[in-house]
Amino acid sequence: MTPAVRLWAILPAAGVGRRMGSAIPKQYLELAGRTVIEHTLALFVSHARISGVVVALGPEDGYWNATAYATHPKVVRAMGGAERCHSVLNAVMALDGRAEDEDWILVHDAARPCLRLEDLDRLVDSLLDDPVGGLLGIPVRDTMKRAKGGQRIDGTVDRSGLWHAYTPQMFRLGLLRHALRDALAANDLVTDDASAIERLGHAPRLVEGHADNIKITRAEDLPLAHFYLRQQGRID
Template sequence: MTAEPRLWVILPAAGVGRRMGSAVPKQYLELAGRTVLEHTLDLFLAHARLSGIVVALGAEDGYWDSTAHATHPKVIRAPGGAERCHSVLNAVSALTERAADRDWVLVHDAARPCLRLDDLNRLIGALLEDEVGGLLGIPVRDTMKRANAGGRVETTLDRASLWHAYTPQMFRLDLLRRALREALEANDLVTDEASAVERLGLEPRLIEGHADNIKITRAEDLPLAEFYLRQQGRIG
């Protein structure tokens, strides 16, 4: 009998968060008394279905060892890379000796601490039998403009088929490894895993989530994230 595929999580956390304008990387900024990364890890570590989490950290990271989950038995450390895609591929390599090719890998932004448990479960439930995999997202609601080089509107896009791409993004280990390797061999620094899979001619499935699954990129995102976490009952 073939073993049921397991589920693993990868958190690329080697970024320095230049847009935050802070000396502290954004994943280590304080959010309601804890770091952003600790809030992100909390949800995954409490999920019984997940076998382990790989956190990809920068070589000069001086913060990780003092976080609450640094020595957790389900957390594996991997070296970060110059770009997100390098970090994720390094984490995939760290998983290779622990996971099977047909296991699922969920890649999630370390700076998205407000992922809802029901969105995570919806993604897993929808994709476990999918041939390709997919990602969380939400349909675009605003009018979308394409700008020219001068910063003026070139055209208005039809938003009917446009989505905001969120994370987690969920793919089989072997597919994710092949997609990232081929992208990097072509010097294509893909900004998400779905883009790498798309390069292979495949069509990842979009699973609608909630708009509060925000990525912290600017200082004003921190109080908003705290508000969302309180609404979800994850902090008092």
């Protein structure tokens, strides 16, 4: 990596977390004395190799200003969008004038507070010289079923070669901006950044991480995240 190429993190955090069944967006739920997003941000803000973090927030967000990172000099706020892809593109555009097209962007879900430092470093070290970029994930180990017509099984899917896609997902700023704009112009609301890159004919690299990098989407995920953070030594 040349000295001019830097690393930036983006956290899309405009979601309301309907599946949680909570009045509070999931990224602001309490987890071991802090909000979920504070646990997530801590790893990126304290990382010496990351130049800054952009957090994309909803226009009606009334919780962010009470967090520990609302006024942190390393954190920039961007306007969130209707879908994740809109929020990520807005955050990329917020780096205009700060970052270069060849800089690396690490997009990470705000509701994944259990990312391990070793996995983050492995991803970065694995991709710095990669022509495309890539993402953290783990190979599928469970038997996979395809459903049709409700909850009836339509077939068993061959799991060989299947991976669970996690975050961070790491791509060059210029490529990511182009990929997201192209997807949105086609009204393709891609659900992750790798999908946008794939649309352009690229093949992102998969870097194996740990299964405890869970995304909090349901109420039962909070105590599980608490357990994982304690196992990692990040909380008492």
